[in-house]
Amino acid sequence: MTHLTEDQLTLLYYGEAGDVEASHAAACEPCRARLASLAQFMDAVRSVPVSDPRAEWQQRLWPAIAPQVAEALGRRRSGWSRLWLLGPGLAAALAVVFFSGMYLQNRIDRSHPEAFSPKSRERVLLITMGDHLDRSQIVLAELANAPESGKTDISSEQQLASRLIGENRLLRQTAQYSGDASDAALLDQLERVLLDIAHSPTQVSSGELKDLQDRIESQGLLFKVRIVGAADRQKGLKL
């Protein structure tokens, strides 16, 4: 008869062995003795205590991490809630701006000058652009600051990026149509990165994450998105 291996005894000790091993151990005196010796050793290893962490370190722990915790939690709260609330409304506003510009400019402006005046259209466009860039900025910053680990799940950022792509395309076309070359260029650069994010695997390796982060930081994209977004919204609100 074949006796149990050390690995089988280890599984028995942890209660993860099958019935065959258990009934062998029950019937076989030498294997029971080996299990008892393993158990004595393993129990002794478990009983080695870990002394408590230093009291002064425990007191310093929270103050040391509190600013970063507050920043991480605060950014997510303000970011996400605005994102979910404003998403659908913005898309509708944007469609109005876009189509009014493309097709209705000459006809409607003449008959209803107050409804789609260039000023009100510009105001909606600036605010829409500001919010779009602000929301894109949140997604980009999330990824840029994602801690490096073996595999990172970026599914929530991907969902948001996918939603932003359509809006981005409309805004880019609007900027091109109205001859705003610098906005069009920024939106073009942003769109490519959003597409990269949306088309990445859900679980990215640390190398893939690094690639995405490099693209986000390249040509100061994150910085530009942040600055232009804030400026556009300010301008729009003042109009």
Added chain:
Amino acid sequence: MEATHGWATTDEGAVAEARTGNPEAFRVLVERHSRSVYRLVYRMTQNEHDAEDLVQETFLKACRQLHRFDGRASFGTWLYRIAANCATDLLRARQSRAQKQVAFHAETEENPMEQMPSHAPSPERLSLSSEIGRLLGPAMSQLSAQERAAFVLRHYEGCSIEEIGQALKVRPNAAKHSIFRAVQKLRRALEPKLGVTAGSSL
């Protein structure tokens, strides 16, 4: 003070509150779990300074990934996974550096176990456990990062092999074999010094 908040009574409540952006709720979680996370990473690294740094890293990572906590495991288990992975990353980085040095000094390399006093005091005078306490650190250093993580999670935290596989993102079979190798290495390293017969030569 936190007892006055309803959300503070359970981890789930505190997590939900922290997700609304309240750092005080996260503070409750830090205060509740920092010592058990410290014990886990100390057991893996056998080093107080590393353990302190890793606890900090674990909580920062946890707060940045709080939106990914889905409640399938308890918050404590989820936190242990992050901690075990942080410690594994640190050990791996250190071991790969050490290997480069060992390769460079291959001729002069010595087995760390041989540098330990081999004249262990007689088991009659010292209890098995206090003797193991003295020898465990050097013995653990012979384990790979994954072996340490798997062994500590199984042996001290009572995680199942299945759970360990999930935590370390490896197949259950790989987790199981890491535990086997850890047990083998620890017994080979420690039992001769303890005057205990390995009893595994059958």
